[in-house]
Amino acid sequence: MTDPFRPAAEGLRTRLFQIIFESDTPLAKGFDIALILVILASVLVVMLDSVVAWHAAYGEFFYWLEWGFTILFTIELGLRIYCLEKPWRYLCSFYGVVDVLAVLPTWLMLLLPGTQTLVIVRLLRVLRIFRVLRLMQFVGESRLLLDALRRSVRQIFLFFFGIFMLVIIFATVMHMIESPEAGFTSIPISIYWAIVSLTTVGYGDIVPLTPIGKAITVMLMLIGYSIIAVPTGVFSAEVIRAIREERYSDEACPGCGHDRHERRARYCLRCGTWLDEKNRDPNAAEPSPSDTP
8 A cells, every 4th residue: 555645846855755654764664653652652641631630740741741742743744744745635634634633732722721632632643553564454454344334334224223213112101101200301311211221231320110110121121132233243244245255256157157266266166167268378277177176
């Protein structure tokens, strides 16, 4: 997978581009690893600063440390824009948006206090480790999962729509049976109770008091246990289907008509016939009967 961005010009910009956007040289790989470590350190600072005791003791130190990280990331973002031929193309990409969001909350803190905790979005920048460690083949696996999710979105939507109607029915019935003292003050509140009961979470803030209400609650929980695996099964079936389509071809054998072969197969799995007669090597020998399964 190649990077879609190009350097602006020869010279310093090209050199910066090779260091910042590539990872083929030791210097470029060292830059990416150092950047990832700094990102993790900045996220750790935000997390520690959210602890009351740590904020009271080291709040000012965390404050200036966060500004140091922000200035560093702002300079890095400026260098990325400087060395690119089309900077707007980068700013509109996924990593460009993440890089901008990584520095924006701290600068907005000057106008809107309390937005500094949004810098936790910097953690998304660690995704660059896939490029540094040569793990881009896993991106293809994620595309397979996304493709399976797109294929199953209709079935999952119908499933959740049916669940939503079931929740409303149970919530309305419980609103009629239970008293407001039990917490069922309105149908929306009862919908909240029905969703909590259907997912078998059971927070306990709203509990039915009547025997009929308790029986309905038990029924709803049992329904939740029985249907919780439905979307998982639909998605898993689509994943298996996508894997099969990626691995196997629909090309039929000219000899026996068998239409399920691996994409790199040269001979039919059943009869041994050459699958692609157009691209057949004239010097290739026919398979012997012993080679035929």
